[in-house]
Amino acid sequence: MKTGTRTALRPELLLSEPQKRILWHLRAAGPTPRVHLAEAMGMNGATMTRVTQQLSALGLVEERDSDAATGRGRPMIPLAICGRGGWSAGATLHPGWLEITVVDFAGTPLLRDSIPFTDPDPRMFARALDTQLRALVAQHGFMRGKFLGLGVAVPGYALQGDRNRRKMVDWMAPWNDAPLDEILGDVLGVPVWIENDGTAAALAEYYRPQIVGAYRSVLVFFLGHGVGAGLIAERDLFPGEHRNAGEVGRLFPGHGPRPSGIDLMRELKEAGAAITSLSEIAGLLESHAAVIEAWADRVAAQLEQAVLSGIVWLDPGAVVISGALPQSVLDGLATRLDAINTARDRGYLAATPQIHASTLGSAAVVIGAALAPIHAITAIRM
Known part of the structure; x- marks a missing residue:
């Protein structure tokens, strides 16, 4: 893959702030006509035309077919992110x-x-x-x-x-x-x-269309070999002062039970299951249902304070439970945490975040x- 010297290793694509704003609007809102883009972003028509022409020349946006008719003249053609860019x-x-x-x-x-x-x-x-x-x-x-x-x-x-x-x-x-x-x-x-x-x-969870189109800030927990998290704040990664924001594994020392896939594997082995990788958990959902349900109850209780802390400090639009676990396990954890939050927040009148289970599984990383x-x-x- 080598294409040049070490000093030349810079992103090949340098975009202006107006170009970035348009791309993010299209990513969040989906295909949008130029006139609506201009209204949403406070740009005049000439500026919008110029900037979108630049993006089109770069191959980053494209016109999509539209069934909408305007009554007279040319129909409003929506612009969309172009994957071929x-x-x-x-x-x-x-x-x-x-x-x-x-x-x-x-x-x-x-x-x-x-x-x-x-x-x-x-x-x-x-x-x-x-x-x-x-x-x-x-x-x-x-x-x-x-x-x-x-x-x-x-x-x-x-x-x-x-x-x-x-x-x-x-x-x-x-x-x-x-x-x-x-x-x-x-x-x-x-x-x-x-x-x-x-x-x-x-980042993967945030870029899912149903998430990026609905929320500006998201808190994500990933349960795999360990337990980690990441924060999206105002549509950008929040790294923290020392670039370790989301290092929630510190809340769960390795010498004790942890909310991780490896921890579930250990419990399944202790229950007699022959399991060597996280991918094998799906085959044990029926035969070891009681073990998995008990583990999920314990993990939801463990994650409660981590989730609550993230909610009160970040005020996210959503919390996503992700990880290298079967979909039904992630669904169960999200349901449990949602029930815990609902019970605790009874009488609290401000908006609270939605809790979602990821559909990406281990591929999220x-x-x-x-x-x-x-x-x-x-x-x-x-």
Whole structure:
């Protein structure tokens, strides 16, 4: 994938604030005629025409067919985000395998791939990823357009406020305090964004049409091998002073029961189940229903204060329960937390956030990693 020297690794797409505002409006509201865009954004018609023509020339927006008639003259043609405007890739490392996803500019996942991988060296990870991305580029014609960058989601918190230097889980110890953007960027030769896996999951959840179109701020919990979270505030990632906002795993020390998928696996094993990965939980939903229900009751109680704290500080429009767990388990946790919040908030007259269960499952992390370059290029900084 290498295309140039290390010093040249910058996003290829630089947008103005008016261009970003239009893209975000279209992402949130869906296809919209120029006249309505101008009204919503306080722009005059000439400015709107000029800016949308620029976006169209970049391939980032396109006109859509419209059945609406205006009575006379040309019908109002809606503009929409154009997926062909570019593509980005996301990657994450699991024990024993490497996962890759590609998304287009609209945020639509185009493919999801995985390969066996066990080497803990980040340079070897970069080389394996480079080889696999080259193979995917050769196989898929849609990837001949503008490449916007690579996002890598990692299970580790930032050190010294540097998103590119992190303390990782034990099996990724060689990644600790390494300049990951330089290491990966030097091998791959592309712009690289490093994100915590909970933050990446939050980005994926927020870009779902039913979420981005309804809310400006969202709190996301991701339950997988550990427990993490991410915050979207006013349509942008909220990193925190030290870039560790959402590091909720600290609330649940590893020496005790935790609201994580690995914790559920442990309980299932203690109940006699032969299980070696999170993906096998779905096959135990009926045979071990009582164990899973008891675990969900306990986890909802554990998460209550974390959810409540996030709600009172962030005032989000929604809370999303995401993770590498079966859909029915995520649904059950969301239902339990909603019931807890409803009971506690009885008599509270202000609006309270909706609690949603994710439908992305374990893919949320790698999809969010792939969205990181697109978000970085288009986000409106307050």
